[in-house]
Each structure stands twice: as C-alpha cells, then as structure tokens.
Amino acid sequence: MTSSLGADVTPYDALLLLSFGGPEKPEDVVPFLENVTRGRGIPRERLEEVGQHYFGFGGKSPINDQNRALLAALRADLAEAGVDLPVYWGNRNWDPYLNDAVEQMKADGVQRAAVFTTSAYSSYSSCRQYRENLADVTAEVEGAPRLDRLRQYYNHPGFIDPFVDATLGCLADLDATLRDDAHLVFVTHSIPTTMNDGSGLNSPAGGGAYVRQHLDVMAQVTARVAEATGVERPHELVYCSRSGAPHVPWLEPDVNDRLAELAADGVKAVVMIPIGFVSDHMEVVYDLDTEAMATCAELGIEARRASTPGVDPRFVAMVRDLLLERAAVVRGVETVRRSVGALGAGPDLCAPGCCPHPRAPRPALCGRDDELPTNDEVNA
Ligand SMILES: CC1=C(CCC(=O)O)c2cc3nc(cc4[nH]c(cc5[nH]c(cc1n2)c(C)c5CCC(=O)O)c(CCC(=O)O)c4C)C(CCC(=O)O)=C3C
Ligand SMILES: [Fe+2]
Incomplete structure (x- = not known):
C-alpha cells in the first residue's frame, strides 16, 4: 500500500505505540490482573480462571512479543518510506508502561506525538479508557509532550x-x-x-x-x-x-x-x-x-x-497512512481519509460523552470534551 501522502509528518516528532500490556512470566500474572481490574468489581473466581489461562502459557501473554514485532516493523516501514520519526512503546497495564514511555519522550525532547493504539473499535474499554490513560499521564508527567491519538481504523x-x-x-x-x-x-x-x-x-x-x-x-x-x-x-x-x-x-x-x-x-x-x-x-x-x-x-x-493482522505489511503501512493523514489535517492540508464499508472514516477527536465510563466520568484526552486544553485547534 503506497501512501499518496508523502513523508511529511510535521508537526509530529514521535510516534507512540500504545497497547494493553500482558504478563511475561508467572510472577507477573497476579500483579498484572490487579492492574487490569483495579476498582472494576470482577469476581474473584473469574480472576482465578483468567490467571489459569496465563499460567497455562507459562505466565506469558503473547501480546508483548507481538508489540515488539510491530514496533520493529513500524520502524522499518517508516525508514523505508523516508519518514524520520522515533517510535516509542508504552502499555496501559504492564511494563513497559505508558508513563515510562512518556517520561522517555520528554527526556528526548519530544514535543508532540501521534499515538497509535492496538485497539480498533469504539467502546469504553477499547477507546475512552485509552484516552483516560493519556489524560492521566499528561497530568502526571510535567512537561509531557502533547499526545494526539490517531483515529479508529477498524474499517481501514x-x-x-x-x-x-x-x-x-x-x-x-x-x-x-x-x-x-x-x-x-x-x-x-x-x-x-x-x-x-x-x-x-x-x-x-x-x-x-x-x-x-x-x-x-x-x-x-x-x-x-x-x-x-x-x-x-x-x-x-x-x-x-x-x-x-x-x-x-x-x-x-x-x-x-x-x-x-x-x-x-x-x-x-x-x-x-x-x-x-x-x-x-x-x-x-x-x-x-x-x-x-x-x-x-x-x-x-x-x-x-484466521490469523490476525499482526505485522502484515498492509497493517503496518496503515499506521503510517493514519499518521501522515493526521499530520496533514493538523497542517490544514487536504487529505484522503481511507475507509471501506458503510460507516466512513471516524473522527480525529471523539464526540463529547461518547463511550462513557461505566460509573464515574473522568478526564480523557483527544476528545471534543477534553478537560485539558489540548487538541482544540485540530478541530478548529
Ligand atoms: C473490548 C475489549 C478489548 C479489545 C480492545 C483492546 O485491545 O483494548 C480488550 C482487550 C484486552 N483485554 C485483555 C485482558 C483482560 N481484560 C479484562 C477485562 C475486560 N476486558 C474488557 C473488554 C476488552 N478487553 C472488559 C469490558 C473487561 C471487564 C473489566 C473492565 O471493565 O475493564 C481482564 C480481567 C479479567 C477478565 O475479566 O477477563 C483481562 C486480564 C487483554 C490482554 C490480553 C493478553 O494478555 O494478551 C487485551 C488485549
Ligand atoms: Fe479485556
């Protein structure tokens, strides 16, 4: 898939791969499950059952290795396309954590990063919860780079x-x-x-x-x-x-x-x-x-x-496509928003109150209801 968007990623100076995270060894399993389910009222029996799934695989989820492979593929794809952009990786629930990635980006002088999540659809768990984590890290890391979550891509x-x-x-x-x-x-x-x-x-x-x-x-x-x-x-x-x-x-x-x-x-x-x-x-x-x-x-x-997209070159190139598309939007350059099917390309910024938290509203980044003064001009 060649992009007609060129290689200009201005104003972005980094790409952040944001994922769920998973345990890598048996000792990780229980603390990982505690991270995931904090304050969510998941029955104890269910947690024990899910823990058994992980222990059955030696305490190691496949997700981190999948992300390592995606990270390598993304770096290779960007380099080949002439896009000179560092790629970082952080998880919501396990090491390497989102906060550490953002600290590193800050230390490296990153000002504004595009964020690709490994979650394609709309819902609280698959969209807003990631946006809440972006708001949290922005609040916790003083001087954090601005983080722009790339749009949903289920129909790309x-x-x-x-x-x-x-x-x-x-x-x-x-x-x-x-x-x-x-x-x-x-x-x-x-x-x-x-x-x-x-x-x-x-x-x-x-x-x-x-x-x-x-x-x-x-x-x-x-x-x-x-x-x-x-x-x-x-x-x-x-x-x-x-x-x-x-x-x-x-x-x-x-x-x-x-x-x-x-x-x-x-x-x-x-x-x-x-x-x-x-x-x-x-x-x-x-x-x-x-x-x-x-x-x-x-x-x-x-x-x-059927296999998942994983590191299929078309899936990897899609990330570059979304990045270049968004960069063009921010620069005010007309661009093609690729999608197939009946629903059309999703918005760059989520609607106010969409995919609401199941209990108590919390700040979330990258929406038109941001409580933090970011992204506003993107939507202007
Ligand atoms: C929509 C959706 C996605 C897809 C979008 C996305 O990818 O984000 C997703 C992904 C994932 N979910 C994962 C793991 C878990 N999800 C849990 C719990 C929950 N998931 C939910 C939804 C989703 N989850 C919900 C509504 C709950 C109930 C609690 C809550 O409201 O939050 C629990 C707690 C135990 C349990 O109840 O199962 C675990 C351990 C992993 C890691 C897997 C690995 O290790 O490879 C991944 C990628
Ligand atoms: Fe889940």
Missing part, C-alpha cells in the same frame, strides 16, 4: 485486507468437500451490553457503535471472500472472553455456545475470524485456539482460525 483497508486473505487461506486449507459450506464465524471480545449502548454515543453514528462497526467489518470481509471464491457463505458475529458478574448482561452469543448450536444444525466446518483483535492476544491463543478449538473437536466440527 490495511486492517480489513489481511483478514480477507487470512480467511481465504483458511478456506483453502479445508478439505474441498467442506469448503463451500463452511460457516464464517467472526469473533470479538464481549463487552457489557450497556457499554455497547454507550459506544459512539453523541457522535453521528449514535450509540451501539461497537457492534455496528464489527457488523460492517464482517460484511466487508464476507463480501470480499464471496467475490474471491464465487461462494456466498453463512456468517455471523459471536463473542469471546466474557467476564464480569453473571447477572450483568454482556454481548452474546458466546462462541462456544454458538458452535454447539451450529453443530446441532449439521454444520461441519467453520472458519473463526478474530476481527476484534489486531494481533495474537491471550483471547486469541486461549479463548479461540485452545478453548473454542477444543469445543469444535468435541462437536466434530472441522475448524480453522
């Missing part, structure tokens, strides 16, 4: 195209007798239904954006796969990784429950497409590759799991 071709190819690869890998009737099972992280209701609130898209955005991605991938194979396949969106108290409704159906229904309906093969995840997180390697795959084996369903 650099995110969609790798899923299309990954799905085609899985179909090709299935026995020819199963291929045409295989179901496309799109999977994302479940969230509380109230969190989905608030997702995108007050923006032109309206509430419920989390699910709507996923349905749009599903429609795109399904149509492209049909075009490439000449076969229209049944498809649907299901969820994994539900947590929280049992009486609180979360998005359903759970992938395992739905697989059981599909088997009962005579479905013999599925391709699971983890469109909720930009790379192989614990949810992908445990909830899908371990648990859902075991469910399929029990049910006699032949299953494949």
Whole structure:
C-alpha cells in the first residue's frame, strides 16, 4: 500500500505505540490482573480462571512479543518510506508502561506525538479508557509532550485486507468437500451490553457503535471472500472472553455456545475470524485456539482460525497512512481519509460523552470534551 501522502509528518516528532500490556512470566500474572481490574468489581473466581489461562502459557501473554514485532516493523516501514520519526512503546497495564514511555519522550525532547493504539473499535474499554490513560499521564508527567491519538481504523483497508486473505487461506486449507459450506464465524471480545449502548454515543453514528462497526467489518470481509471464491457463505458475529458478574448482561452469543448450536444444525466446518483483535492476544491463543478449538473437536466440527493482522505489511503501512493523514489535517492540508464499508472514516477527536465510563466520568484526552486544553485547534 503506497501512501499518496508523502513523508511529511510535521508537526509530529514521535510516534507512540500504545497497547494493553500482558504478563511475561508467572510472577507477573497476579500483579498484572490487579492492574487490569483495579476498582472494576470482577469476581474473584473469574480472576482465578483468567490467571489459569496465563499460567497455562507459562505466565506469558503473547501480546508483548507481538508489540515488539510491530514496533520493529513500524520502524522499518517508516525508514523505508523516508519518514524520520522515533517510535516509542508504552502499555496501559504492564511494563513497559505508558508513563515510562512518556517520561522517555520528554527526556528526548519530544514535543508532540501521534499515538497509535492496538485497539480498533469504539467502546469504553477499547477507546475512552485509552484516552483516560493519556489524560492521566499528561497530568502526571510535567512537561509531557502533547499526545494526539490517531483515529479508529477498524474499517481501514490495511486492517480489513489481511483478514480477507487470512480467511481465504483458511478456506483453502479445508478439505474441498467442506469448503463451500463452511460457516464464517467472526469473533470479538464481549463487552457489557450497556457499554455497547454507550459506544459512539453523541457522535453521528449514535450509540451501539461497537457492534455496528464489527457488523460492517464482517460484511466487508464476507463480501470480499464471496467475490474471491464465487461462494456466498453463512456468517455471523459471536463473542469471546466474557467476564464480569453473571447477572450483568454482556454481548452474546458466546462462541462456544454458538458452535454447539451450529453443530446441532449439521454444520461441519467453520472458519473463526478474530476481527476484534489486531494481533495474537491471550483471547486469541486461549479463548479461540485452545478453548473454542477444543469445543469444535468435541462437536466434530472441522475448524480453522484466521490469523490476525499482526505485522502484515498492509497493517503496518496503515499506521503510517493514519499518521501522515493526521499530520496533514493538523497542517490544514487536504487529505484522503481511507475507509471501506458503510460507516466512513471516524473522527480525529471523539464526540463529547461518547463511550462513557461505566460509573464515574473522568478526564480523557483527544476528545471534543477534553478537560485539558489540548487538541482544540485540530478541530478548529
Ligand atoms: C473490548 C475489549 C478489548 C479489545 C480492545 C483492546 O485491545 O483494548 C480488550 C482487550 C484486552 N483485554 C485483555 C485482558 C483482560 N481484560 C479484562 C477485562 C475486560 N476486558 C474488557 C473488554 C476488552 N478487553 C472488559 C469490558 C473487561 C471487564 C473489566 C473492565 O471493565 O475493564 C481482564 C480481567 C479479567 C477478565 O475479566 O477477563 C483481562 C486480564 C487483554 C490482554 C490480553 C493478553 O494478555 O494478551 C487485551 C488485549
Ligand atoms: Fe479485556
């Protein structure tokens, strides 16, 4: 994917990769879970269960190595495109922490950084919570660089195209007798239904954006796969990784429950497409590759799991595209905002009150409701 945007990243003097973070060894697991769930009322049993998922993988989440690979790929891509920009990496919940990255940027004299998050969709957990962390770090680190979060990219071709190819690869890998009737099972992280209701609130898209955005991605991938194979396949969106108290409704159906229904309906093969995840997180390697795959084996369903974008060159180039696009916007230069599907490119700044905190409002950066005097002129 070549960008028509050139290589001018002015006024940015750094790019920050902002991710979730994950444990790297058994001793990390409990403190990591404490970081993630502080003040969130997740039942003890659920935490123990999730801890077991991590211990089952030697206490190491795949997410940090995925980010190290992305960091290296980003640096190589930028260098090759003639973009001279340092790239930093910080996590919300584990080392290397966001605060340390911002301290380092400050020490290096960075004035204004673009921030790419490893989270593609709108919702409190996938968008505003990252913006709250940016507000926190800006408040905590005196003289911190200004931080501009890059827009949502769930419908950018650099995110969609790798899923299309990954799905085609899985179909090709299935026995020819199963291929045409295989179901496309799109999977994302479940969230509380109230969190989905608030997702995108007050923006032109309206509430419920989390699910709507996923349905749009599903429609795109399904149509492209049909075009490439000449076969229209049944498809649907299901969820994994539900947590929280049992009486609180979360998005359903759970992938395992739905697989059981599909088997009962005579479905013999599925391709699971983890469109909720930009790379192989614990949810992908445990909830899908371990648990859902075991469910399929029990049910006699032949299953494949499509790969995540990871370090696909198109996904990596997308980050550069978003960066150059935003830099052009800030400079007041007309630019193309690439997107596919029905919903259009998302805004640079979030709408006031969108994706609200489930309990108590907190300052968040990169919105039109910033309580801190940043980003205002971007929107002017
Ligand atoms: C929408 C969404 C994404 C996708 C967007 C994004 O990527 O940000 C995401 C990503 C991730 N979630 C992750 C891990 C966890 N999430 C938890 C808890 C929760 N997630 C939620 C939602 C999401 N989560 C919610 C509504 C909760 C309930 C508590 C709360 O309201 O916050 C818990 C607590 C235990 C549990 O309850 O499961 C853990 C350990 C990891 C790291 C994985 C690794 O190690 O590879 C990643 C990438
Ligand atoms: Fe999560």
